[in-house]
Amino acid sequence: MELLVPERRVRIIKSTEDKAIGTFYEEIFKECENNNDVLESFQEIERAFKANPNYELLHGARERLSISFRDIHSLQEIRFIAED
Numbered sequence: 001m002e003l004l005v006p007e008r009r010v011r012i013i014k015s016t017e018d019k020a021i022g023t024f025y026e027e028i029f030k031e032c033e034n035n036n037d038v039l040e041s042f043q044e045i046e047r048a049f050k051a052n053p054n055y056e057l058l059h060g061a062r063e064r065l066s067i068s069f070r071d072i073h074s075l076q077e078i079r080f081i082a083e084d
Contacts, residue, residue: 010038010084012045018076029080038082042067045080 014029032038042061049055049069058068058077066081 008084009033010035010082012038012041013081013083015079015081016076017079018074020075032082038065042080042082049078 010032011028012030012032013026015024015026017024030041032041039061042065046057046060046067049067050057054071054073055069055078056072058070059066061067066079068077068079070077
């Protein structure tokens with residue numbers, strides 16, 4: 001008998017941290033079919049946040065499999081992390 005293991009989808013988790021008021025929040029931002037979908041999603045996220053002058057890039061997906069931004073006004077940090 002053959003055992004079929006369902007393919008695991010990779011989730012991109014969005015975490016938001018506001019150090020000024022001491023809050024931390026996580027949510028599933030997107031579920032991806034495969035690694036290519038994850039990389040394409042990270043590129044889209046990075047482009048969108050870089051285009052917004054209210055955010056500064058702390059590190060991009062090329063450095064590690066996550067992306068971090070900071071709101072320049074509130075200093076709130078937003079991270080997108082891939083996990084399976």
